[in-house]
Amino acid sequence: MRLRFLALAALPPLLLAAAACSDNNSVTATSAGKIASQTPQAVQGTAAATATIDQSALGPAPVLGGNITAISPAHGAKVTQAQTRSPNPQNPQGLCAQVNFEGLPENAQWFRVAFDGVEVTEKLVWIVKSTTDPKDGRVCYSPAEGFSVGRHSVAIAVQDPRNASVPTRQVVAWKFDVTP
Secondary structure: OOEEOOOOOOOOHHHHHHHHHOOOOOEEOOOOOOOOOOOHHHHOOOOOOOEEOOHHHOOOOOOOEOOEEEEEOOOOEEEEHHHHOOOOOOOOOOEEEEEEOOOOOOHHHHEEEEEOOEEOHHHOEEEEOOOOOOOEEEEEEOOOOOOOOEEEEEEEEEOOOOOOOOOOOEEEEEEEEEEO
16 A cells, blocks of 8 residues: 655755655545554565675764664665565565654654655555554555665655744665665
8 A cells, every 4th residue: 555645845955965965556544644554464574685885985874763763775785676676565675664653743744755866755655553543654665666776865854744944853864775
């Protein structure tokens, strides 16, 4: 299942800058603060790293905590292209983040994702245990064909979906490599 977000303002420069620096099966949420859920099996399975990149070429590792608690592939990881393919939308394998909704009244609507400098928020797959007041979950960007071979940059921003003038709560940016 995929969650479609309401039309949002243009991607904020902070999110694009973070992505650059860190070098149709769809369901619509019926009310603010509710998230489409998937089967418990979908909570498993994320691309596993096979090796790591020289960290000096990537910049500092992202700081996790707050609303974004884990990322996959990890900063500096090398994964095979096959590990990023998601032929089954119930078991996404692309890039994922463990998140919590603490202090976020609209839950998933607060998260925006840029992949290689392009916003992919409307293509995210959300996996939560409950659609009623979820506390945490997993969000993935997982195209069926996977990611191209090469270095990729990701940035996830946590920001108020209704007030772009409010400071962004958190930005987590990182890079990983995809190998053949």
